[in-house]
Amino acid sequence: MSRRAVFAIPGDIDTVTGGYVYEKQVLLGLRRAGWEVVHLPLPGSFPDPTPEDMRVTGDAFAALDPDVPVILDGFLPGATDPGQLARLRPPFVAVTHHPLALETGLPPARAGHLYRVERANLARAAHVLVPSPETARTLVAEYGVAAGRITVAPPGVTRPPTDAPGRATAPPLIVSVGLLVPRKGHDVLLRALAEIADLPWRAVIVGDAPDPACAADLETLRARLGLARRVQFAGLVAEDDLARYFAQASVFALATRYEGYGMVFAEALAHGLPIVAARGGAVAETVPAGAGLLVPPDDVAGFAAALRRVLGDPAARAALAAASARHGAALPGWDDTAGIAAGVLERIAPA
Incomplete structure (x- = not known):
């Protein structure tokens, strides 16, 4: 099979948050493993995309090769209008760090909208990649995702150098x-x-x-x-x-x-x-x-x-x-995480 994939990520891939670090490291790890992974940058207004950014995102989806599987950053299945996501023809893997509707402090109407959008989009995913068993359980119980369509890929860790300076003790x-x-x-x-x-x-x-x-x-x-x-x-x-x-x-x-x-x-x-x-x-x-x-x-x-x-x-x-x-x-490294993602891509890629 062809070891090609597209990784769609809105905004700046170098953003220092857990989600962005996870996805950048998986992308790089897949490339180290011999995959030809194209980074598809999308507008940065997600998870609150403007109408224009939503249209641009749909156009980008429609232009993709239907024979090359796609990985979607967690903001995309969570916040893309299902009509625009339906323009995505290749099979896709949805990365879900945690459902967007569970963000603390959201107005009920906003949380309800995000829940409906993410549930509808996850129903179309060929597979869902999550960082923990907890997120997997949530998607099964509350979002109707079959357990067999979910794979847990725990984040890797970058280990500190052995010559890191000692800790301060006064005051702690x-x-x-x-x-x-x-x-x-x-x-x-x-x-x-x-x-x-x-x-x-x-x-x-x-x-x-x-x-x-x-x-x-x-x-x-x-x-x-x-x-x-x-x-x-x-x-x-x-x-x-x-x-x-x-x-x-x-x-x-x-x-x-x-x-x-x-x-x-x-x-x-x-x-x-x-x-x-x-x-x-x-x-x-x-x-x-x-x-x-x-x-x-x-x-x-x-x-x-x-x-x-x-x-x-x-x-x-x-x-x-x-x-x-x-x-x-004993924690895994990023190549371990990327290896799990590679296994998912191999399962969903068109023959």
Whole structure:
């Protein structure tokens, strides 16, 4: 069979978010494995495409070779008008990191629209690629996707260099990584940090701010809680700077309300960091027992207590760090993820 494919991705493929990193690494991994994969760039307004961008996307779909399978970035099956997606003639694999309707804080009408669109489009997919068993279960139970049409391809991890600098210990650095959007729970983290203000620590929250209102609310909350001098919003940082934060951290903390996988937790494991997190979505499967302390989403008191335990008990922190490093060493690489994607393409490609 021909080892050709198209990978359709809206926006900038170099965007530093879990979804974009996943798809870029799968694309590159397929190429390393000998696949001729064409990157099809599409307009960047997804998941809220303008009418013109929707038309451009449909035209791009209609122009594709019907004999070359296509992989669709998660925004596309989730937000493309089904009529435009119907113009796509080749078989396609839908990548679903997590259903778009599950984003925290969506108005009910918007969530309902996204649910209907994604359900209709996934029904047309030849196969669906997901990062976790949790997302697979959600698609089967709530979106009507047959389990036999879903393959779990866990994200790979880029391992830190062996000569990474040592961690800072005075005061301990708490690192959190996630977009400044309601789903990531940074408001819960800030409130929890305020409850442990008696302990020595400093914190940095790394992540872009695609939701200006949420970012402004977090700035206001940080000031109101008296944390402006102890908590830094670092924004979007370069890969080297993010690696430096991980290398210097004593704890990784993210109070996310829902994750389809949570690639940043895998990064924390690869760096051997103790983890404090909320167990929303797939987090309980991504963070192994013994490597972190997990509490229910939106549990400020529980999150604060977990942070207090990790920061205040060196023996507990060391045990969590050792388990984290052990599990991190066993995580797959990106070539493993790409190999799973290749197997799916081979199954759906026209004879």
